[in-house]
Every structure is written in C-alpha cells, then in structure tokens.
Amino acid sequence: MAIVHLIRKHSRDLMKESLGAYMTIQFFQGPTLSLERAKRIAPTDYSKAYDWFMKHAGEIGPRPYGTNAPKDVGITLCAQRGIHKPKGQFRYALSITSTANPFYSTDRIHRLDGDTWVVSYSEQRQNDGSSDTNTVYNEALHNCLHDGLPVGIFIKQNYGSFLCLGLAFVEHYDNEARAFLLHGPVTTETGKALSPIVSESINRPTIEHVLIAYNGSVNGVLADEIDRALTTGQLNDDKGDLIPLVRAARQRQYRDALFETYQSRCAITGCCEGNALQAGRIVSYLGAASNRPSNGLCLRADIRQLFDRHLLSINPEHLTVRVSLPLMQSEYRNLNGRSLLLPADKKKLPSYSRLAAHYAEFLERDGTP
Template sequence: MRINLDSPYDDGEVFEREDGGWYFSYHQENPNPSLRDMQFTNKALMACIADRVPVGVLREREVRKGNSPEYDVLGLAVPVSWQAGFFFFEGVRTDGAWHRGDTMSEVLLSTAQAQDDSTERDESPPSDDYDARLRIARQIVARRGQRAFRAALMQAYGGRCAISGTNAEAALEAAHLLPYRGKESNVLQNGLLLRADIHTLFDLRLLAIEPASRCVRVSQQLAKTSYRELEGVRLAEPAAQNQRPAIAVLETIWRPFLEAERQT
C-alpha cells in the first residue's frame, strides 16, 4: 500500500515508538464508511485484519508535479483495526514483533499532540497573568463540557461521580459516552458524570462499563496502579430509567475495549 502526500483522503502521519515500532491511520477507499466493502482494497485489508497478515508500506517523499513519484519503503505493517472509515496499522519491528494495544486511541492522541504542539508554537504567549489564567479557565470550561449538559448530569447523578462517588463539583465533568456530534449528543443516555481523571481514562479506553452487569472494568494497563480498585465497581445510576446510559451505547464502547484488551 502507498501513502501519497496529495491523496484525496485524510491519511494520517506515521508515528514512531521508542522500541522501533511505528503506527498510523489510513483512510479507506471510498469516503463513505458504510460503503467500505464496495472496494476490493478495503475488503482485502479487512481480511488482513482477521488473519493478522502484514502488508508492505510505501510513503511518498514529496509531491512532484509532472514527474513520477518517489517512495520510501517503511517496511511491513499489520492492519489491526478499522473504525469510521479508517484502518489502523502497527509497523513490524526488526525483531518481527509489533505493538498490541489500542492503536486507534494512540493515533488520535499522537495526532492531537502534534497539532497542539504546532498551535502552541504559533500562539503568542499570554500578555499578563490575567490572560494566562483566562486561558486556563477556558481549558477547564471546555473539558467540563457544555454548561446545560453538565448541569443536567449533575442533577441526574446527585452531584456525584458515577464511578468513584466523588462529590467535589469542581472536579466533575460531563463525559460523552459516544463522541460529541452536535446537540443531539447531549442527551443523558449518552452521558456520565465523571471525576476528571476517570473521564480521561474512560476516553482513553482504559476503563469501560460492562453492559450486562453495569460494572466497571479496568484495563490490564492499569493493573499495577491505584485505579485497579475500580475493577468491579457498579455504576451509580439515576433512579429514572430514561436518564441511565443506553445499553446500545455501552455495547458500542464495550466491544473495542475488549478488542484492545485482547491485543494487550
């Protein structure tokens, strides 16, 4: 497969690991995710995911108008998952191994970090202490979630974290179970009131809620941390049935959590 610089698709940057591994995202052929299996390349990559078959990866050096493109050979990479129109790859190291974990989350984090670093370099420094504090306040407000959605969750959950029981309002955030896609995402069945650190771990798929038992499951990656104490904790939910997380939403999150755990 080839990573072209002038591709009509939004192929991601290739990120390197300290152990010699590498990873990246690659947009499927056809911009509509629901039409994935209409293209032979997509069907072949899905088969490679199922069978863990690596593919050769070439990356274009530079866009050369009117000239034949030149490529660097990156090596072999294993397509490990597909979601929302993107394939996620783990590069094979020189020892023949590749990283096993939640590659999609790592791609998203690395991409966001790269963009954040770029914005930070381009952004002018605060003009004074007030401006610096204002920027921090904006970040806190953005992280807490939209005011009305957070207020509704605060009322539904009695001002307590649904997992830890923390009642410090300043530390509680409105967590979307499925990613925010506009105002229709701000419904109580798609939300949880969570302590800030637990919200972060939830977004990183290091915590999940088992749909059948409604209990917390903790990733193996947190097994040697204090967060292991959350394993098996039953989710504290509102009394009203229509305010609780929808079973279909929990199942949508649970499946990729299990897949990431199998790869760890």
C-alpha cells in the same frame, strides 16, 4: 473585573472538558458537517463518487475496483487495500477498505441511537505490518478530518465480498491508539444527526452566561445567532469567531443536564466534590443524541481521563466497572467490578449501544476477552 476573569476561566475549563482525553484526541474544529458543504470543498470529481457511495450503501459484493469499476464516475473509488487517495494532486482520501490483516485492529460497526453508526479504523501501516505508518495515505485521511470531508467505507465480509457501508465523516483521531473514528451515514438527509454543534434544548440563561464569560456582557444579536446555530446545527464558515461561543454553550448545557442527572456525583467513585467532577461523553460528540445525558457519565477528572483513554470501561450487560490490565497494578484495581451508580430517573440511564461501543474498544485495546 475579578469576577469576569473567573467566569472566563471557568468557560475555558468547559472548553477543555469538552475536548476529552486531555488533548490526545484530534477533533473536527469547524461548525458544520454536511454533504452539501463537503461537495463545495471537495474536488469536483469527488461529487459523483459521493453519490455512488450513497446509492450503493448496504450492498454486499465485489468492490468497484479493476474490471468492476463503474465507467460513469470518472474517478477510482477504492484501492487494493486500506486508505484510497486517488492519483494526482488530490489532498483527500476518498475511501477506506477494512480487511482482516493481522497487524490491523479488528474494525467493527457499532450502531448508535439516533440511527447512526461508528467504525474504528487503525491508521494505515506499511505492507510488512511494521509499526511505521504509511504517511501519505494517513495524511489524506487527516485532511478529511481537518476540512470535514466524508469517505466511503468497505468492510470485508468473506473472500472477494465486501459490504459498502456508505459515507462517513472522520469524527476524530486518537493519537495514542493511532486510530480514526468514522461516523455515518452521511446522506442528503443527514442534517442534525452528525452536527458538531446541535443541541436539543438550549436555554437563554446558558447562552447569556457564556456571553458574559467571553465578552463581559450580553449582546442580543450574538445570543440570537448562537441560539439559531444550536437549534439548526448549522453555522456558516465565515462565522468562525462564534464557534467557541457555540461550543461552550452546548457543553455548558450538557454539563448542567448531566450533573443534575447524576446529582453531582461521580458515577464510578461516588465522589461529590463538584470541583473534581467533569461531564464525559461515552461515545461521539456529533449530533443531538450525543448531547443527551444518556450519552454521558458524570466522572471525577482522573476517572474521566482513564475512561476517555479506554483504560477503564463499563460492562454494558452488568453495568459494572472493568479496569484494564495496566491499571490492575495500581490503586485503581479497587474499582474493578464495582457497580455503576445510576441516575434516579430511569429514562436517563446511560445508552446501552454507546456503552457497548466503548466497551468493545476497551476489550480490543486491553487484549482481553
């Protein structure tokens, strides 16, 4: 029983490790993100709006607001600024408009491998730009995060002109940065690209290890269901009791692959103490691409926390460590400029696009060029 208890504890530690940033980031906790599921959950009027955003994704021009609003959708698609929650009893945001207001962070589009993109969006503030947030609208976007509903995105290009980026899921909310991460595009073909549980390769021993950790034995039927969920990226909402097992198996496989890639060594400090190491993701946990070693770094636990909080990052051009201004007053300043320790297998080098997305967010928060 003592051995089983230790395995269970290790599995719980894996779950905590997969959350990142020591619980300061709120993630979607469900098993499946898809347009089909969203349309089942969302108010009926939202369905035509989702179709409109998909149809017009990539177009630049006036927003569908006021006299430019389409007549055949039946619901307003955007607000004058910020987060749009249609009038009435609706709980969910339908779209966001990113402008260049000075009290907002600069919102950027980052293209990732796997044909997806992410956009960082600061929570909505009051019109005067004060630190007080506009609770009603932010709650509407939080509801989208909690229930797995997408939002349309408009990015200001120039005077009167906006890019309709399409639909995106709210992947997470960062409590410290007070910002949402939006991940798209959401389409009828999205499938595995934005699944929170899909993995490209899961071996049976990993699944069996997780089942022993949670249940003390291997159940063949449960193992088959977990395998199917990880392969297809789909799991019915009524299978909620399987979510911890599926997530633990996915994280275990990712962790093992990343530790092998980096030879159980911290990519920044060189620390080789296995008990002190964690498998961190550079950007995003959605989709099969996020579960590849190229989206990760093997890091010492304290370095992982600082990386997740964007207090240090990696310059993607030079593959060197960049330490934030607050940390330059601590012992971590010695890491500034240090070269990243790279995998021996060049096919598993960290993704340039994901490092670039993390580094851009780091520079914005640090306020340095």
